[in-house]
Amino acid sequence: MVGEKLLKIDNVSRSFDLRGSLVHALKDVSLQVPVGSFLALIGPSGCGKSTLLRLLAGLDTPDAGALSVNGVDPSALRKQGSIGMAFQDPALLPWRSVRKNIALPLQILKRNLDDYSVRIQSLIELVGLSGFEDAVPGQLSGGMRQRVSIARALVTEPNILLLDEPFGALDEILRRQMNLELQQIWMKQRPTTVLVTHAIDEAIALADSVAVMTSRPGRIVEVVQIDLPRPRTTEMFRSKEFHAIADHLSELLFTHASA
């Protein structure tokens, strides 16, 4: 019998040695979501959500447990170019133009850039940066830079998209706008996506399921399914259903934060 295709996090623990004392960033964390779905990780600072994302990216390895997507472990996925990632800081190479920043992962994977010029151009259009192809990051606003970094994360047509508070540094208005744009992009390509965020509304707006995490030690308290229809719209932010889920999530967050 062939099982469902899954992103699996299986009893993962990771601790750090901070000046002699052991900090359990993650302790026995397990979670499964179907491939192609959108998962949000939400929780207070220090609950290990960014650590979990780094483990999924293959940038770090767990002390115990295993992670896999469709049975393949993260470092193998990374080397295939199956992972796209965007951080809170756009982390663009300041000396490269928008187009060349987006092309960077292709160069690293030694792919022929000529085959991708159409794709790069359509990504630039998708994130709304037509006309800025040759601009360098210093000439762009914060929101525009963040869109470049999302386009870069998508350029290899990744099966897995990892987002570490990509809109954390933006103002509230711009953030909501970017949330809806990201949803558009995601619905077209459907990569398995994991989003780390502080913001409850962002998690609800984007995710199929939200894992609420808590700190000391970092663990998952509950996974909440978001059954709102897509595409989700700005009106939805004012709906009763939205607020009901938001109340539930904040109750979970604050109960465990004070415990």
Next chain:
Amino acid sequence: MRSSTGSLRRSATSLLIVLVIWELVGKLELIAGGTFPPLSAIFGRLYDDRTDYPAHLAATLRSAGIGFVVGSVIAIGCGIFFAQFKMLERIFRGVSITFFAVPLIVLVPVLLLAFQGTMPRIILAIIAVYFPVMVSTLIGVRDIDPRLAEVIRVSGGTDIDVMRFVRLRAALPSIFAGLRVGGPGALLGVMLVEFGGGVRWGLGTYLLGSLGRGEPARLWGIGLLATSIAAISYGVFSWFGAYFLRTNLSSTVSMKASSTTLDSDDQYTGLQRLGLGVASFCTVLFLWSGALRLMDLSPVVARGPIAVVRYLFTGARGADARDRLLSALGETLPLALVGLMFGLLAAFVLALLLDLFPIVGSAFFPFALISQSMPLPALTPLIVLMFGRSVLATVVVTISVTFFPSYVTIAQALSSSPQGAIDVAEGYGAERLQVLRFIRLPQAIGSLLTAARLAAPRALLGVMIAEYLATGNGLGNLMNESRGKLDYGMIWTVGAVSVTFAVLMTQIISNLERRIGRKFLV
């Protein structure tokens, strides 16, 4: 620093004022009985001598150019290599610090013994270029925004990809900052060997020959020419550096303000530190002996570390050698310390004063920036001409080689106080003087030590050059005398001892710096 058209105009104005004063002072023979000629006389003489210059200039520039290119390639290669292999960097740290601290002039007799023709000049230029370029490459390649490296790794890249796509490009401003110092360094190295004699052509030869004839206008002409070459090379590399720095900045990716020091040893235990220290010390001795063996010199001429110890302690004339060495040290070291102190003090006071009068400060800063890279020791003959063959001349040389770099370091620290802290003070109605006292000054204290660390070897070099060329005292003279007497043991001993003291001085200051730095770092 701020380089608006306004400050450019102020700099141009103040340059003009300086030139006018120079001309007047020279015409009226106000300083040292005519040894400070007016500009018109200097340029007139330069014109009269125009047929002499090309051969001298070509000889110097050729050696300096070859040395600069070879030295830069080696240094950039080593910097990249050391950034990848930290343990090797730590073990070669002693060698690096030796190259930083060595008073270049002690290498002159040794190089002249070992090599023929233009080789000594080229090698000293390479040595002068190596340290600043190696360290700035190492720091530039090492200190990148870690998130940029993660972007590469997430996309399936290796360390080599990080080097290729991020580190090398991100390091360019830093590498050019090193080259900017290395260019004038190469010129200085070549001129120092030319002072040592034995060659017919070269600016240093010309300068030294003219010192004997006492022709102020020609001496100044040569000095100004050498200075302009250094300033031009400084300017060109600054321009490239500024260009790459501009293109490296975007307001979200914060390029970490690069530290000017090598890694500290905080991560190691006491015993490990001791081991690393011993290892890096032994590497220096090993390279010294190894280089001698490679050059295949007679053991009478070439002395390794063991031969030097024997010469001083078990040799037949060891006691006599020790006496001469100690009395020379007694003359040289106090002068170096006094000159260093006055140079630092003058730099600190002036930096504070000019911070209170920012308009004057921003006009003066470009001068200081260029002057710090001038081959000032090569101007020693001019100072000797003005102040005579005296202790005063030695002190003036030492102050002048330490003042400018110290001023630049301190002024930059004073002006780099966080704007937030200044806003808080001014929000409570602080006057300029109070901002200086409560915010800028405490921040600049650390920079005083940084300045001292950078200037200490220069102070020793300044004293030794003055002693060697003019006063006939101290280590500089002892080295020169020993050359005449073919006392090879003493030549190597003076070299080893002066390097040791220069390294000790920088290490003591750098320890203090680290201790204070730890206290103030949040």
